[in-house]
Structures are given as C-alpha cells and as structure tokens.
Amino acid sequence: MTSNQELKKKSKAVLVGVQLPNVSDAEHQASLDELNRLVKTLGLEVIGQISQKRKLPASGTVLGVGKLNDLAVWTGGPGTEDKDKNEDEDSDSSDDKAGKEHRQEKPSVVVFDCEITPTELHNIEKATGVQVLDRTGVILEIFSAHAKTAEARLQVELAKLAYLAPRLRASRVGKDRQGGGIGSKGSGETSHELDKRRIRDRKAELRGQLKAINQEQANRRTHRKDLPTVALVGYTNAGKSSLMRALTGSDVLIENKLFATLDTTIRTLYPETTPKILITDTVGFIKKLPHDLVASFRSTLDEANNASLLLYTVDASDPTFRSQLQVTQDVLSEIDADEIPSLIVLNKIDQLEPTKLDELRKEFPQALFISTLDKKDIKKIKETILNFFEKGMVDKVFLIPFTHAHLVGAIRKKARIIQETHEEEGISLTVRAEDLIHEWISKSLVKV
Helix, strand or coil: CCCHHHHHHHCEEEEEEEECCCCCHHHHHHHHHHHHHHHHHCCCEEEEEEEEECCCCECCCECCHHHHHHHHHHHCCCCCCCCCCCHHHHHCCEEEECCHHHCCCCCCEEEECCCCCHHHHHHHHHHHCCEEEEHHHHHHHHHHHHCCCHHHHHHHHHHHHHHHHHHCCCCCCCHHHCCCCCCCCCCCHHHHHHHHHHHHHHHHHHHHHHHHHHHHHHHHHHHCCCCCEEEEEEECCCCHHHHHHHHHCCCCCCCCCCCCCCCCEEEECCCCCCCCCEEEECCCECCCCCHHHHHHCHHHHHHHHCCCEEEEEEECCCCCHHHHHHHHHHHHHHCCCCCCCEEEEEECHHHCCHHHHHHHHHHCCCCEECCCCCHHHHHHHHHHHHHHHHCCCEEEEEEEEHHHCHHHHHHHHHCEEEEEEECCCEEEEEEEECHHHHHHHHHHHHCC
C-alpha cells in the first residue's frame, strides 16, 4: 500500500461509484460525498467523479467496458481491448461530475466507492494506467495517519497487512510499492513469496503485542468495573469529542475531520459526582467500515461493551444521519453491545431550521436535542446521566450531630447530598443513595 506522503504527491483523484438497484439516488450520492470527504482527509484533491447504474458490478472490472474505457481516456490509460458491452450497461444510465469538456486535468489516482478484489485492482489499473484505491484502502490510510498510541498503531498495521497480503501481486502500477516497507523491492515469485511470509510473521508478532496490551486494558477495566460508565458512540465527525469536552471539561482534540481521533479517551464527569461517573469516547464509525478494522479495534470497542449507558451521538444537521445511526447500531450489534441501555443524542441542533427541529422532535420524542455550544443543553444532558444512574436510589434525611461532623465528609465520598442545612441539633442532610448506603449511615449514627 502506498504511503500517505506518496499519495499526497499524486494530488489529483477521481471518484468512481456503481449504483445498484437497491440503493436510492440520495443514498448513492451521500456515499460518494462521504468518499469525497475521506479522500480530502487523506490530502488528495478530488477533480471529478464517474458514476454508473448497474444491476450488478461488472465481472473483473466493477465498471462496464464502455464506462471503464471512458475513465481510461480521462486518466490517459490504454483502456481495455474488450469492446463488447454488457446488456445491463447499455440499458442503465450513467452520471459524471466533470463532463468530458472539463477533463483537462489528468487524475493520478482513481478511488472506488466499494471494496475491490485483487483481480479487479489488476484489471482496472491495467486499463487506466494509474493507481487505483478502494474505499477500504482510503480508510486504512487515514487510520494509519491518525493513529497516535502504540495500541492504535498496532491495530491499524494489523488491518493494513490483512488488506495488503492478497494485493501484493495484483497491482501493475508503481511496482516499487508492493514491498510497502515489508518485503524487498525486487519482482518475481521469490520476492512475492518472501513478502507473503514476512507479512504472515509480522501479523503473528502484532497479534502477540496486542494481546498483551488488551490484557492490560482488561485489568484496568476490572479495576473500574464498579464505577458507572457512559460511552459516547456514533459516526465519525458527529461531535463526540466536543460533547466529551463539554461533559468533562477535558482538553480533548476537536477537529472537523473524519477520524480526527482513534484512541479511546476516559474522563470523569464534571463537576465530579459521588460516586464518580466515567465518560468514554470511542472510535467513530463509518459506512462500509472494513471488517479487519472492526476486528482489530475490538478491544477499543469493548469500552462501549462494558459501559452502563450508551449515548448514540448523532449529527442532526447531516441529512443522512439516520443511516449513520443505523451503521453505529449495526457495528455495536456485531460486538454484542446492542442490549446495553442507550439514549440518542441529536447534536448540532444550532445548525437546524426551527421547522426541521420541530419535525425531528416529533420523530424522536425520546431523544436528547443538544448543541455542545449551549451550556443549558450540556446541563440537561448531565442531569439526564445522573438521573439514569440514580433511578434505583431514594432520598433520606439524616441529622448529623455537630460533635460528629466528620461523618459528613465520609458520606460525601459514598453518596450524593441533595440538600444540607444547619439545625440547632446538628447538620441535616438529604442523602440520595442505595439502601446499603442508607443502612451504613444509620449504623454509623447509632455508634454516635
């Protein structure tokens, strides 16, 4: 796989999408728009796109012959010698965002909005004469660029190796990248077999290192298992980091980029409650998230699986947020986290027209509608979190004699004091807690 720096040197990219019968025009365009943002996040300039409606992807090339040759004219490639068109290509329509009259710029990279097989990669690169990437490859490169911690880097490298292995010999363009820093720069069967063995050995080494890290993280989760935990989950760029910062007062990275952060962040809800409530921010999701990435980031996603409450954070200003929410729910279902209590948080409502906001309130009556820029909204969501964890608690009033005021500090560490007043006989506390805590307070007072 080409490095991120090498990709940026190529600079100009054209996007390619195939719309199947079960995909609406809006869904297809939304997917291409998202691919556009992904490619830009990678540092490439998108100069246009080609789209084709088909009953099925063309065997071996994804695009039909006519459309593939049209793409080859744009890239300056030789095209394909097979001039016979399939019937469903003739009957279906196509759409290009950069008509032939506006194709003076030659793309050096072609990016498909789907995962392509090694055979398809070989055939398309042979026809276009330029480097070909698929959606999975782009996502992996972004993850690679944004991985900061040792765990994230190991996870991404493992996923990239799983993606790279079957593609070592497929690409005819830029053969020097086949080693990808793993094998030699030579060609031929010996070099190829050497690369395969080195990849296999490296994957085994990475799994061993990740196993050790995962065990350490499991131990940490065990130490905090008794603390209530809220996991922020959602689509990439939905505003999870902004919400995390607002809820915890922490200085977490906030960028208007896809996958700006990959690593799980754990902070305490602020102002601090009794007992403490932990807030975790997990890796963002995206449509067609590579399976190998889901597998590699399993330990990171386990933070969501071990949470007491999930907050599905959604960018309400994005017209495709419903499908994005479904993607998040589907991935969490894969790791058996779909049974955890959850709330939907419709974020960025400050970017909505009042009529649209009213419609969403009717559609999602149980959701929390917030803007992370509004302090009142943040206060509301904090109260919602507190109410969730306190639903099994009751309020009781205790009178603490002044001679034993030290008990107040001990009570604060174990329970939430709702009201505190000073009476003639002592300190009156309204304590919200579970029955066991109330019993402990009563016993402590008997000893007074």
